[in-house]
Amino acid sequence: MSELNEHIFDPQLRDYESQIIDFFIKEGEIRNRGKKAQLIYAYLLIHRQLTQNQLAELSNLSKGYISSALSSMQNIQLINRKMIPGTHxxxxxxxxxxxxxxxxxxxxxxxxxxxxxxxxxSEIKKLENLKCEEKSQKRFLITRMKDLIRWTQAVTKIICEQEGYKNPNADKYPNLLNTQLYNSNNELEFFDYEPNLVEFEKNFIDIILSMDNTFRKDPILILEGFFLTRKILSQQKIEELSQYSRATISKSISKMLKMGEIQKIPKSNALISGYKAYIMPNVTEVQLLMQISTHEQILTFQPAIKKIIVELKTNKKKLDRLNGYTEIQDITSKLEEYFSHHEQKLKITRKICHEIKDIQILTH
Structure with a gap:
């Protein structure tokens, strides 16, 4: 098999390849990832290594887009490249x-x-010492920050229970999973922060976003930060805080609504009169609901992948000599482990939901 066509699987295996690619595209939709990026990820996962030309032939994407995407993936150290000897x-x-x-x-x-x-x-301690005229605003922002910690504690517990690890932070800080943070009677509480709180808020958002080494100032990430600290935002307030264009904000808000991160406040509610308004009522609840939904949606594809695995085993003698058999077998084995991972995580997440006092998440 020459290097010119080694990436083209035999016809009997292309159907399996197509089904797996389709799964990755749909999985990307669930996670709000772009179809083009998912195609590149999927083909690299299946074929293990590819040139730009091979990626272009398989995906039908432009070479310009592929070059840009690969460069971005290299910048965050997700992929590497190796020159083919005797070529450029x-x-x-x-x-x-x-x-x-x-x-x-x-x-x-x-x-x-x-x-x-x-x-x-540490940021909460700084905020507690910050001079503030409106004490209720400070208390509200601290509650929102504690809600973020509570989500962090929840996800850490999920990981530790899944892997059998001891959480090093378990005895260092208060357990907020057992703490009621919100009064359900004040669900539509809204604050327009005083200037010193606005300054603190912007610094805090920059700090938490920059902790991820893949951080880019993506509009959705910035808006998530302001919803985290504000809970309720009008379209006008989003423009004022973010300095993004209306088109950029509308696109980001649409994605966040689709993902279930935020909800639209009905026009009949006069809380923010005259403006479209949105709410992220509870950080922990939103994140847990999104995580449960993601696991459940991904697991709906498990039967189709299991069917491919069975067919590969049943027809091994016919297929194992064909180009692509090893790659298809390898990726389906990884997917089998992937689904098992989601099953376990879903079970633990549902269990932890019942430990949190002031949220009501319906679990199966």
Whole structure:
């Protein structure tokens, strides 16, 4: 098999490849990832290493887009490239495809969330010492920050229970999973912060976003930050805080509504008269609901992948000599582990939902 067509699987295996690619595209939709980016991820995961020309032939994407996407993936150290000897052509591959599947080292994830929790507690102390005319505004912002910590504690507990780890932060800080943060009677509470709180808020959002080494100032991330601290935002307030165009804001808001991160406040509610308004009522609840929904949607594709695995085993003698068999077998084995991972995580997440006092999440 020459290098010119080694990436083209035999016809009997292309149907399996197409089904797996389709899964990754739909999985990307669930996670709000773009179809083009998902195609590149999927083909690299299946084929292990590809040139730009091979990616273009498989995906039908433009070489310009592929070049830009690969460059971005290199910048965040997701992929690497290696020159083919005797040529000026590079082959691209994942540094560790486990990162894409979410099988990152659990100890590192726990370390990240522990550090995140430490930083937010530290910011809360700064806020407590900040001079503020409106004490109710300060209390509200502290509650929102504690809600973020509570989500961090929830996700850390999920990881530790799944992997059998002890949480290093378990005895360092108050357990907010057992604390009622919100009064349900004040669901539509709204504050327009005084100037010193606005300054603190912007610095805080920059701090929590910059903790992720893949951070880019994506509009959705910025808006998520302001919804985190404000709970309720009007269209006008979003423009004022973010300085983004109306078109950019509308696009971001549409995605956040689709993902279930925020809800639209009915026009009949006169809380913010004359403007479209949106609410992120409870950070922990929103994140847990999104996580449960993501697990459930991804698991709907499990039967189709299991069917491919059975057919590969049943027809092994016919298929194992064909180009692409090893790659298809390898990716379906990873997907089998991936689905098992989601099943376990879903079970633990539902269990933890019942431990949190002031949220009501309906679980199956």
């Amino acid at each position: 052509t590079y082959k691209y591959s994942f540094v560790n495809d486990n990162n894409f599947f979410g099988f990152r080292e659990s100890s590192k994830l726990v370390q990240y969330y522990n550090n995140f929790e430490r930083v937010v507690w």
